[in-house]
Amino acid sequence: xxxxxxxxxxxxxxxxxxxxxxxxxxxxxxxxxxxxxxxxxxxxxxxxxxxxxxxxxxxxxxxxxxxxxxxxxxxxxxxxxxxxxxxxxxxxxxxxxxxxxxxxxxxxxxxxxxxxxxxxxxxxxxxxxxxxxxxxxxxxxxxxxxxxxxxxxxxxxxxxxxxxxxxxxxxxxxxxxxxxxxxxxx
Numbered sequence: 001x002x003x004x005x006x007x008x009x010x011x012x013x014x015x016x017x018x019x020x021x022x023x024x025x026x027x028x029x030x031x032x033x034x035x036x037x038x039x040x041x042x043x044x045x046x047x048x049x050x051x052x053x054x055x056x057x058x059x060x061x062x063x064x065x066x067x068x069x070x071x072x073x074x075x076x077x078x079x080x081x082x083x084x085x086x087x088x089x090x091x092x093x094x095x096x097x098x099x100x101x102x103x104x105x106x107x108x109x110x111x112x113x114x115x116x117x118x119x120x121x122x123x124x125x126x127x128x129x130x131x132x133x134x135x136x137x138x139x140x141x142x143x144x145x146x147x148x149x150x151x152x153x154x155x156x157x158x159x160x161x162x163x164x165x166x167x168x169x170x171x172x173x174x175x176x177x178x179x180x181x182x183x184x185x186x
Contacts, residue, residue, distance in 0.1 A: 022057065
């Protein structure tokens with residue numbers, strides 16, 4: 001499977017959109033760096049520095065250039081950068097599926113931001129890129145999943161035999177759980 005080495009801009013529901021990281025996104029990086037959890041599970045610099053923010057953005061660009069992933073900025077209808085969602089394809093040839101993950105800055109939480117972003121990136125991955133399946137990487141505080149990704153979220157079904165923080169939309173998933181967005185197993 002040949003995947004593009006450039007970032008598209010993706011429309012999302014309710015006026016949201018997903019786009020490539022830019023050096024103008026330092027406000028979002030600064031905000032995320034003060035979150036008690038985001039810097040622990042990402043490469044967002046904490047404490048915040050301009051040099052750290054620049055290095056963070058450049059890492060996001062390199063991930064697409066070298067073929068390991070597509071890190072998007074989530075932009076709300078007012079044009080504000082409010083979070084990040086990524087499609088990680090580096091292990092796709094070995095595992096048969098890619099991984100999606102996200103984080104949302106504090107003020108944008110609880111408004112459906114993650115769900116809209118996940119729906120846009122999963123639709124692009126499954127329908128346009130032809131990725132055979134996706135794993136949603138969710139890391140909640142103290143092992144509990146975040147409210148924005150419940151087990152019954154529209155794009156992901158929770159397998160009965162999987163760990164409580166993993167949701168699948170892959171026809172080839174080891175537990176056999178699928179969603180309506182899955183590709184049929186050939």
